Amino acid sequence: MSLLFDSFWRAVAYCMHPRVIALSFLPLILMVLLSFGLGYFFWDGAVAAVMSWLDAFQLLQAFLGWLERLGLGSLRTVFAPLLVLVLATPLIVLSCLLLVAMFMTPFMVELVALRRFPTLDRKRGGTLVASVLWSLGSTLLAVLALIVSMPLWLVPPLVLVLPPLIWGWLTYRVFAFDALAAHASIEERKSIVGRYRSSLLLMGVICGYLGAAPSLLWASGAMFIALAPLLIPVAIWIYTLVFAFASLWFSHFTLTALQRMRAQSATDMGASAPATEALEPSAAQTSLNLPPSQT
Template sequence: MNLLFDSFWRAAAYCLHPRVVLLSLAPLVLMVGVAVGLGYFFWEPALDAVSAMLASWDLVTSFVLWLEGIGLPGLKAALAPLVVVFVSTPVIVVVSLLMVAALMAPAILTLVAQRRFPTLERKHGGSVIAGVFGALGATLVALLALVLSIPLWLVPPLVLIVPPVIWGWLTYRVMSYDVLAEHASRDERRELMRRHRHSLFAIGVLTGYLGAAPSLVWVSGVMTVVLWPVLVPLAIWIYTLVFAFSALWFTHYALSALQVLRAEPELLLMPGEGPSPASLPPAEPVVHPSLPPAPAPHP
């Protein structure tokens, strides 16, 4: 628990480091360009498709008539943009995570290692290819879980639990591997994952809740269309900064745990390792103090 809180405040302090602030702007510039390009080519077709789908549902038609009956006909035009925004938000969150893992996480890992752990040996127990395939696999599982859990979002308590837990699991899987792949060996990484699985998952869930905070910006963007070009980059930057904080928290925690693991007096031996019985010195006979020593043999 002490390690959890210690790594938390260190990660919060590192978010104010000039290098981290600049790193958070690099994915922002790239993602803003992608978002603007997709919005330019697909925003209107997406709105038309969603509007046609909503118009074909009798329940939505009844809801729109009810809005017109209570004097709120303008909300009808906001339904399609609202649906498009809520559908695209999980995609933007996942892309933000992958961008941070690809661009920011290595630089953040180098920064923390140079400043706090300059003598920590790098054993290179992971590879970039394995990290990429692992991140893609975890992302597909998380997206599938999000799609399957959409009916649960209609239950008020579960909508505050299910999505952050899924984001937390995804963050935990991606970040844990990335921050340990360079310094820890494969056996050390497995041992750390076994010992600190719950703490690492808790970090992922807490950062998942932090990642849900920028949703308020998206809602205001739907209600205030004029500020949409400003609110979209702001929301993306907040997502990126949250995931940068997540990478810092995982890095401080994992490298500290690895340092503690290597400082333990007893080495972690795999099955079959260690000295063989034949190489051990022969045991000396034990003589009871109350008995006389055995007589020496006659020549």
């Protein structure tokens, strides 16, 4: 637990680094351009499709009619746009995570390594191609888990548990691999992940709940629809900073664990060396016990 908290506060401090803040704007710019581009071409069609889909549910229409009688008829006009935004949120989160993993994580791992572990050997157990394939494979599994679990989101307690757990699992899978890719061998990475799996998963879940914070913007209803051009970039930047923090947290944690594991391995080898030498006969003893040469 001490390693968990120590790496947490170090990650918070590193998030204030000017380079980290400046670099966080790159995924933000890309995601804002992508979001507004897709919104420009597909927003009206998506809202119309959702409204026609909602019209088929008589129970929902009765509920909206009851809200109109209570004087809350404006909710009908924002219900479909809000639902489109809620459905688009997982795609935004996944895109932010992948962009941070591709553009920010290598820099942040290098920043942590140079400032705290300059003498740590780089065994390069993970290549760029392996990192991309690992991230894409983990993302596909997370998307599948989200789709399968969506019916359970209708149960109020589960909607607060399942999505953060899935985001946490994905965060742990992606950033634990990337943080160790340059410095650890394949065997060392497997050993660290296996030994600290519960701590790494807990770190991912905490980051998953932090990543769910921007979704609270959707709860502002009509206010959010009116301020969407301003609030969407803010939400995307918060997602980016959360995943940047996650990358730094995993980097501090895993590189410290790797350094300790190598130090322990070197200590064990040093302790076993004298015992091995004590069992081997010295050169003088060997020469005295040589059999006489035959002529």
